[in-house]
Amino acid sequence: MTVSAASAISQSGIANDSAWHRPPFDRHRRLRTTPALRALVRETHVGLDDLIMPVFIDETIDGVSPIASMPGINRFGLDAVVDEVGRIADLGIRSIIVFGIPKYKDAVGTGAWIPDGIVQRGIRAIKAAYPDMVVIADDCMCEYTSTGHCGIVERQEVLNDESLEYIAHIAVSQAEAGADIIAPSNAMDGYVLAIRSALDDAGFVSTPIMSYAVKYASSFYGPFRDAADGAPQFGDRAGYQMDPANRREALREAASDEREGADFLMVKPAMAFLDVLRDIREASDLPLVAYNVSGEYAMIKAAAANGWIDEPRIVRETLTSIKRAGADLIITYFAKDVARHIRDHEW
Template identity: 65%
Template sequence: MSKQLYDRHRRLRSSTSMRAMVRETKLTTDDLIYPMFIVEGENIKNEVVSMPGVYQVSLDYLTEELNEIVSLGIRSVLLFGIPKEKDELGTQAYCETGIVQEALRKIKKEFPELITVADTCLCEYTSHGHCGIIHEGDVLNDESLELIVQTAVSQAKAGADIIAPSNMMDGFVSAIRRGLDEAGFENIPIMSYAVKYASAFYGPFRDAAGSAPQFGDRKTYQMDPANRLEALREAESDINEGADFLIVKPALSYMDIMREVKDQFNAPVVAYNVSGEYAMVKAAAQNGWIDEKQIVLEKLTSMKRAGADIIITYAAKDVARWLKD
């Protein structure tokens, strides 16, 4: 009796070593950027209630935090600032002695090998919580760009290796590129929040950064979650304006978009594994409903498989420990 002929796919799954040999997508610490929340003041290390394991830290705790990050093999950090004072124009965003600017100087002095990515937006610094100048309830586009450019240049002067504008004003990449070049920072790359949806997954971040809008929402400048082609138009505009990286945010619910961005544009794609995605996994793990390590590693690997070259994630420290193990 002849044997039945069919494909033997299981041959390449027969052992741990065999599976590792043929693995198509691999996650490493080089892929990770760790977001940090730097707060003005002293002796502050506040855990974010909705993001267990994530802290707001003052400058005097920054060295301790960065020692841990570097020891884990993480090479890049993304900085968000939380000022003591806010105003309608978000002046602390572009102040020479602003909290992010001070953090950048400290990091470049103590940890020069770390890549510092500066989030470039106004929402953490404005009293109304929006990403630009408000006039009669509307967020003004071109007038806001002027302040965003000032913010980017001040961050570059303080030592930022990468400028990451997240404000979603039309023309923000072009304006920042021009501003950086005119200030002598033509070699500083722009990591654009090119595809940023008006998502419900951002809630815990707004707790961490104190950046919730005081009125209305951000749907007039962030993207409709139902739209696919709009994402490609946004990414194309940013590439044409001089973006060096393209961020897709959030990551988990938008992997179809990530794949299309990767396929259509010749630039590194960055997945932002956002606060809501992080918080859901943490909550489920703390209730004993899931295996946190396996879920997180599967999730981040799937982002790489979908096209991400880099992943911004609040789980970076946990992931680095698991990968070492």
């Protein structure tokens, strides 16, 4: 209480009036008085085991190439990616998801599923050096096709059923290379069933599938398309990714993937779809993943670079909101930054 406030109360005579009684009310502030008390009763925590760091492996370069639209994020040549994974491991992060940028593209995305594809070689090198690192392989065709679409194209139509065979080939080749988890992001109907059947037939019955079950046709993906060189050459992906206006449809998508054999479900993007994340959490007991995507990352980085926000605090609020909404795991380009803050006791 300020001196002026205390003085006013004293002069009013209220404090000495035995007939005056404080009305009953709850004192919520008792649990907020010190940092230690606030930490003691904190309901939602984001820790290292919750984080998955994306890694881009680029067949067209040696060394490291910065991604202009994603400050602090780089593409790594095959000669440099193992060192990057070492840095990630040293920070205490135990899971990565790998994306590939091939040297050559064609109509059927051959580079995505051949044994010596860039992701396959990268996975083998990473697992040889860091066998305990959980390596998740993104299973999609858009980085590898000349059309930039996530499936086989005929007369500018992305064909669903014809794409499933290729998507399954990709999954098997990634598992053969040593991937711990297959994460299909192509948004074709039936893709989880096709991958599960192919993995089982190839003897990978224990390899889990992390399905991009709820993937919206979002404008938040722009920087990723720069990073992975996977922008569509015509049209867009609204014909196979979800309409951002739809909420109930997400429940149907997730239920389909769960029935087909998904071991994880994912919602992508995260920040604009926290309501959907909560819906899926309440509908399913499977581990739930949220993808804090490139546009969400880039916006925060840009605002911080202009001095408009406190970046570490904004990142903490953002990732905490994603966990609070129901995510068990978060794929985020902030993973290394967060790990450094945790290491330095600033989180």
